[in-house]
Amino acid sequence: MGIRDELKSAVLQLSDYPQKQHTFDELALEIFRFQAVANPVYNQYLGFLKIDPRRINRLEKVPFLPIQFFKHHKIISGNAPEQIVFESSGTTQQNVSRHYVSDLPFYEHISQKIFEQFYGPLTDYHILALLPSYLERNNSSLVYMVQSFIYRTFSRESGFYLHNTAEMLDKLQQLSENNQTHRKVLLIGVTFALLDLVEEGHDLSFMENLKDRIIVMETGGMKGRRKELLREEVHAILTKALPVKQIHSEYGMTELLSQGYSMGEGVFQLPASMKVLLREINDPFKIISTQFHTGLSKEAVVRGGINVVDLANVDSCCFIETQDLGAYQPANQQFSVIGRFDNSDIRGCNLLVV
Structure with a gap:
């Protein structure tokens, strides 16, 4: 060694x-x-x-x-x-950060270890991601990590849904009607996508049935799609429209292989690494x-x-x-x-x- x-x-x-x-x-x-x-x-x-x-x-x-x-x-x-x-999501190739990773199994291992430290086993979740899919952006550390998480949930319901919101809502409704599963639902997305979801006029009343087992997590970022807002403003909009009292957050970046997580109010806890x-x-x-x-x-x-x-x-x-x-x-x-x-x-x- x-x-x-x-x-x-x-x-x-x-x-x-x-x-x-x-x-x-x-x-x-x-x-x-x-x-x-x-x-x-x-x-x-x-x-x-x-x-x-x-x-x-x-x-x-x-x-x-x-x-x-x-x-x-x-x-x-x-x-x-x-x-x-891994590359950051800059507007040009000249202003992106690049992280050269020579041990992907280690990254997968430690990112899963960190998530499970705060949230429990991935097999306890269905993960619905409002993120670009791995096929669209396979050089994003966040997308790679969530893809790895989705695989490790061993759930057919898990997947990427950024461009097919109607399909995701159908999936959420099915999960809301299924009282036989012990699994929680993690809805994770870039901030602009979560805001689009709650402001596009969809009937989200069925999600009340999920209120005891859904976690909504934003990863930040408007990517130029919307006006930048205060974190408190974003969380107020989301909690008003969704059956959750707190919006969770992930703190990570292209240049880091570890993540911090917030259970609400933008206060992050750190893993051992x-x-x-x-x-x-x-x-x-x-x-x-x-x-x-x-x-x-x-x-x-x-x-x-x-x-x-x-x-x-x-x-x-x-x-x-x-x-x-x-x-x-x-x-x-x-x-x-x-x-x-x-x-x-x-x-x-x-x-x-x-």
């Missing part, structure tokens, strides 16, 4: 046996030292910053790679050939120190630019400086996205402006 495989195994074990294996910070520093050497772009970036990786002994001292690097460079650690290149650190808005190299202060009250909230540590990115780079602005609660490790930096690209998949 090589170093890459050993690190991936440790990432998976982190969530299986958190009390016995590496602590998150220890494993993150181990991966940092590996990537500081094995990732040519990251290695060069550290060189420009005059950083000696051997002197980095705390996670908050690790330099984070600006996310824009994924648009102009091949961010990869080691020499394993890529199996797929992720951590969010906030940086000063005017100093990208300074992590907000109060985040590490043990005397903070449980209600304390820290605000700043979102840096993500995603340990699933062993084959690329685990330390990403995003263009999102966030509010973070150190006491419970929950965060919310509260906006974006000026002049940053509006991400097509997973962000509502707030």
Whole structure:
């Protein structure tokens, strides 16, 4: 087993046996030292910053790679050939991010593991996706992940329905009338598609029968199809039209292989493979120190630019400086996205402006 495989195994074990294996910070520093050497772009970036990786002994001292690097460079650690290149949904080929993935089974494994950590077994669900189908866009990490989830539900009712809403509504009505199944229904979609669904005049009254077993999850993104709305506005529109009290959300992006999930109100919980650190808005190299202060009250909230540590990115780079602005609660490790930096690209998949 090589170093890459050993690190991936440790990432998976982190969530299986958190009390016995590496602590998150220890494993993150181990991966940092590996990537500081094995990732040519990251290695060069550290060189420009005059950083000696051997002197980095705390996670908050690790330099984070600006996310824009994924648009102009091949961010990869080691020499394993890529199996797929995930691309973001930019308006031109020049402004898309690319994530070179050399271990698809690992991505499938950890994304399923994360989902089931928060929602239980995939076999407990029918998944109806208001997303482009895998055949239409097989270079989207989100579409690939949901396709993998659909396959693992072992449900004939699961599938992609973005361009055949009437068929999806028929399927939902059938499920609403079937009281013999224990399965829940996950309706997951890009935000503009969910809004279109509830505003096109369909009779959705039958969905009352599903109110105890349906989850509606938005993945963000208007893709230029609609005016950007506050997250609260979107969730108010959807909860008024659908028999749910909360709209769930997924936080992920092309450049990350892990996901965070929100059970409502845009407050995200993180899996064992992720951590969010906030940086000063005017100093990208300074992590907000109060985040590490043990005397903070449980209600304390820290605000700043979102840096993500995603340990699933062993084959690329685990330390990403995003263009999102966030509010973070150190006491419970929950965060919310509260906006974006000026002049940053509006991400097509997973962000509502707030």
